[in-house]
Amino acid sequence: MTASIIPTELIAPAFNPASFANRSEIHALFTRLRRDYPLAIAEVPGFDPHWIVTRWSDLREITRQDEIFHGGDRSKTLISQAGEQLVMQYTGGQHNIFRSLVQLDPPEHRAYRDVLAATFMPNNIKGLTDSVRATAEKYVDRMAEHGGSCDFATDIAFRYPLKVVLDLIGVPAQDHEKMLQLTQWLFTWADPDLKRPGADPSNPIEITETWNIVYNSFKEYYDPIIExxxxxxxxxxxxxxxxxxxxxxxxEERAMISYLIIASTAGHDTTSATTATGMWLLAEQPELLARLKADPQLIPGFIEESIRWATPVQHFIRSATVDYELRGRQIKEGDLIYLSYLSANRDEEKFEDPFTFRPDRTPNQHVGFGYGGHICLGQHLARLEMRLFWETLLPRLESVEMAGEGQMAQSEFVSGPKSVPIRFKMH
Structure with missing residues (x-):
């Protein structure tokens, strides 16, 4: 079957970070793509052509075959042609500023993953329960100290997972805010409120310049710590x-620095986004809060559905190492493939009534942590953090409502709430 081309005016918003701040519109776009162009090519000016993968089954088929679909031969995230050329200048010919687990391919990926794999296994994560619970209690107390209103995203959700992860890495408390700032520059490089000062999102090479600044800032910070x-x-x-x-x-040096960077950024940011999303849902759905308070056994299901609902990591890029047929289409060696996790987690073929939040959804085979060999190394820690937070907060939370309009970050890669203003009652 010949490839179909998605109309440029239809797909162009998916290449614009600002589009992802409007959840209803971006979900409407991917719903249309799943229906009319479930696997088709996007040709957007300034970017190389990409296959757009919107269906859960197709995404899983690709992500379980790391030998065929590489993550490091080209940029692992969406980038303009000009931006990718600048990356190669900065790195001496590599296609990624960062060489973290995300960008590594077999056999390197497994070898690097094994450095921390045992640390993040469930039995070892279980041993962190007491210390993580103590941190959860600290931030629930801090929420209570706000006296009935706060911005849950900036005051609580950004900072609780940040402290858990950076304490584990060994970053002193006085440097935690610096790590948060660099995380926001990295993931929300185009957001007017979170981008680095002086960044120009309209510049097609801005993403590369920001990433290079972030990489070098982390390197400068971590070099003496490594020593x-x-x-x-x-x-x-x-x-x-x-x-x-x-x-x-x-x-290798760039891979080592990148390992510390992904731990210091993705290690907390996606958990923060999911936790903030959970509170946003509770503030808009009082019946959901009542259900969770009446039946705490729903908390794990609430967390899994929050992960599906939030899908903080919205896309990754792969490139084909051989010709491959998928959904009757012929993907050619070297073709770029845009994997929409945001779309896959709303796929009507997989999830019944996908636009309804169901804390009792069973099974919930979301791809919020990825799938296959690249599944999130920190998934068990993230679940522990969220479970202990909600187990600590919910018995004390009597009511909550939005105190203003929530706002999502403008980011095509990793996005979550940047503001969740709430009014609440606690005891």
Whole structure:
């Protein structure tokens, strides 16, 4: 079957970070694509052509075959032609500023993943329960101290997972705000409220310039920590990465710095986005709060549905290493493939009534943590953080409502609520 081309005027908003702040419109776009162009090519000026994958089954088929569909041969996230050319200038010919687990392909990916794999296994994560619960209690108390109103996103959700993860890495508390700022510059480089000062989202190379600044800022910060942990290892993630071996040798420098970067950014940002989304839902649906308070056994299901609903990581890019047939279409070697996790998690073929939030949805086979070999390494920690937070807060939360209009971040890659103003009663 010959490839179909998505009309440029239809698909263009998916290439614009600002579009993702309007959830109803972006979901309407992907609903239309699932119906009329479930697997088709986008040709947007300034970008190389991309296959757009919108269906859950197609996304899973691709992401379980890392040998065929690579994440590091080209940019792992959407980038303009001019931006990708600048990346190659900055890196000496590589297609990614960062070489984290996200961008690595087999066999490198497994070797690097194994450096921390045991640390994030469920049994080891379970051992963190008491310390994470103590942090959850601290932030629930902090919410109560706001006296009945706060911006839940900025005051609580941004900071609770941030503290959990950065404490595990070994970042001193006085540097946590710096890590949050760099995270926002990285993931929300185009948002008017969260972007780095001076950034110009209308510039097609802005994303590359911002990423390079972020990479170098993290490198400057972590270089002395790496040196310190090699000389004086501690019981923290920074020590495991600094002393980690890959194929019997120390990590390549860009990959090591990128490992610390992904831990310091994705390690908290997606959990923050999901937690903020959960509160937004509770503030708009008082019956949902009543259900959870009456039946705390629903909390795990509430968390899974929050992950599906939020889908903070909205897309990744893969490239085909061989010719491959999918849904009757011929993907050619070298073709770029845009995987929409946001669309897959609303796929009518997979999820009954996908635009209704159901805390008792069973099974809930969302792809909010990815799938296959690249499934999120920190998924068990994220679930623990959210479970302990809601288990701590819900018995004390009597009521909550929105105190203004919630706002989503403008980002085509990782997006979540940037403002969730609420009024609440706690005891």
């Amino acid at each position: 310190n942990r090699r000389a004086h290892p501690r019981d923290d993630i920074a020590s495991l990465i600094a002393n980690g071996k890959v194929f019997g040798n120390p990590m």
